[in-house]
Amino acid sequence: MKMIPSCREITEQASDYLDQNLPPWKRAAFRMHLLMCIYCRRHVKHLGLTISTLGKIAAEENARENSDIQQIVELIKQELEETPGQKGEDCR
Amino acid sequence: MNQQLPSDDELIPRLLAHDEAAYTQVVSAYHGLMVHLARAIVGAAIADEVAQEAWLAVIKALPRFERRSSLKTWILRIVSNTAKTRLRHESRTVSLEDTLGDQANIDPSQFNTSGRWASPPTVWHADTPDDLLASQELRACIDTTLRALPHLQRAALTLRDMQGLDMESICKVLEVSESNGRVLLHRARNRIQAAIEEFYQ
Structure with missing residues (x-):
């Protein structure tokens, strides 16, 4: 087995690399390749930026969303009234 | 949104006893996440x-919950x-085979036969x-790219990169x-990255 992965292999391992999910020797070989290859450095940087951008989009969405929690709780209450509780009593 | 939620040990008996306050806490903590996951699989x-249907199923199934995972994962x-x-x-x-099988990873024509970049990534101005x-x-x-992802890819991406769940829980879910x-x-990540790449080309 060769020591240093190819560019193609780098793109296959990039996601696991960023998730810190490569075994130590693979991680070391990955980093060795990055030292030598500007294009793979760029690719990995872009993948990292893609991931943080998705996080940013989600944070914006989460802040915007206000699902009607009370409405869901009401629905659950109705359902609970028709379902026997485990202790056989209503503790509301 | 996610206020301090009591531990599963404390919550589960209260939920089983139909404690409304406990349900309100769990709904406040998890409903948003449930809608995101549902959206990833079935669309907006x-x-x-x-998500509502799932709550009813949760109430029904809770007495049989064996706690082999956290309440949230379950x-x-x-x-x-x-x-x-x-x-x-x-x-x-929504078959895994469809999702895993025919979606090429990164376009193989981007590399030459020795596995080096044939068409290297462009510089993003960001x-x-x-x-x-x-x-x-x-x-x-x-x-648009997110919405076009195969269901399970979108679900995995939503849970991991957008809602911050760990991989072990995602695989159980x-x-x-x-x-x-x-x-x-x-x-899924590669698809989004490729879409951005295309935008900058």
Whole structure:
């Protein structure tokens, strides 16, 4: 087995690399390749930026969303009234 | 949104005893996440409905919950299964084989036979998410790509990169092996990255 992965292999391992999910020797070989290859450095940087951008989009969405929690709780209450509780009593 | 939620040990008996305050806490903590997951699998139009349906299934199944995972993971798995069942009823499938099998990873023509870049990645004129998202056009392009992802890829990406769940829980929720879960996530990320790349070309 060769020591240093190819560019193609780098793109296959990039996601696991960023998730810190490569075994130590693979991680070391990955980093060795990055030292030598500007294009793979760029690719990995872009993948990292893609991931943080998705996080940013989600944070914006989460802040915007206000699902009607009370409405869901009401629905659950109705359902609970028709379902026997485990202790056989209503503790509301 | 997610206030301090009591431990599962404390919550589960209260939920089983139909404690309304406990339900309110759990709904406040998890409902948003449930809608996101449902949306990833069935689309926005019926995601709310699927999340509601999942709550009813949670109430029904809770006395039989064996606690082999956290309450959160178990609830999300119910959402995932409710959503998948819904898709099947609409004759849309959500098979792992489809999702893993035919979606190429990165375009192989980007590399030469020795595995080196034949068409290297272009420079993005952006260093931060804010730079990228400053373009409405690019934002729309990411959104379209997200929606076009195969269901399980989108679900894995939503749970991991957008809602911050750990991989082990995600695999339990989606009922896929750890390695398949990683492949789903990897492919989904690559698709979004490729869409941004295309935008900058």
